[in-house]
């Protein structure tokens with residue numbers, strides 16, 4: 017006897033395969049402000065000695081972003097190396113837990129190296145090659161951006177040095193081994209707290225020593241002009257694809273688009289392709305740690321004030337004297353006291369809304385995603401899904417909430433185990 021799977025158990029195959037969602041992507045879809053200003057935010061608050069190098073990178077990006085050959089090479093590597101377009105997946109069992117809107121997950125966890133960071137690393141490594149530098153440097157905290165940069169440099173045959181705090185080197189050893197295997201040199205920074213901030217200072221010192229020969233590859237939509245613009249332009253591949261895929265899948269645009277906000281690169285890349293769609297709400301999830309009413313959080317927009325950090329005017333966590341405050345999040349990728357300046361502007365104008373998500377809410381959601389959809393998300397991404405489920409619960413079944421799942425959770429297994437054992 018043959019058995020035919022019932023219609024209820026097996027989703028019907030689509031009539032045709034979705035169109036190539038990457039087609040039609042442009043790097044110059046959004047304006048590049050000449051001075052890097054996003055309203056009152058952004059700009060270039062840097063030492064005089066770095067001005068020529070930053071200006072050269074800005075001029076090179078202004079040129080590359082509208083060069084069809086540069087775009088063609090970026091799109092080729094997105095397809096052949098990163099594995100784009102990444103799927104937009106309907107998540108009905110997860111959505112059922114909120115009993116509201118349909119939930120769609122943009123699967124950046126399926127990008128090569130397991131997160132969206134590679135989209136940026138490949139694009140900037142192509143620019144570094146175009147500038148003819150001899151070396152790319154980067155800083156890394158948990159090691160994810162270091163691995164993405166080492167990967168891009170290996171592919172393009174560029175020397176790579178990653179600055180990393182000595183304490184982080186101990187905590188994140190598998191990523192150190194990955195970087196070294198990929199041919200990068202990991203420079204241990206043995207100063208200060210021996211973590212990310214000290215690694216940033218060390219990388220800037222190396223850059224100042226040879227601003228013409230070195231390209232400093234920044235990993236999020238933060239820092240001095242042109243980095244917030246350039247990282248946004250490259251990460252907009254996420255939102256461009258998601259918009260095409262959502263129209264293909266549902267016949268309409270989502271009611272809300274959601275992403276987590278550390279420095280703000282996967283979120284700005286998700287948001288901007290929807291920014292001109294008046295009916296689409298934009299929502300960012302910030303890391304609330306133990307809660308925004310406690311000192312242990314990393315919610316720079318919800319809990320911060322206007323100030324200058326790492327070369328840009330933006331929202332950041334600071335005390336009454338303007339000293340940057342220590343942060344806490346269970347997720348290393350969201351544990352940063354500032355945020356990209358374009359988010360500060362989107363918050364000020366009201367076009368996007370930012371919400372706190374605590375460690376506990378993110379960890380409960382992480383387990384839910386594992387068990388309902390068979391995906392182990394990064395802890396960062398679980399913050400976005402948690403917010404997405406809150407928004408879905410407020411909406412009806414004929415509406416759609418689109419959530420960017422920024423990365424996979426394999427890197428977080430030790431943290432997840434410690435949390436479940438009550439040790440975090």
Ligand SMILES: *Cc1c(COP(=O)(O)O)cnc(C)c1O
Nearest residue numbers: 278279280281282349396422423
């Ligand atoms: C680094 C990281 C983030 C946070 O960085 P953004 O620049 O805010 O996107 C989020 N998710 C994952 C998986 C990361 O690795």
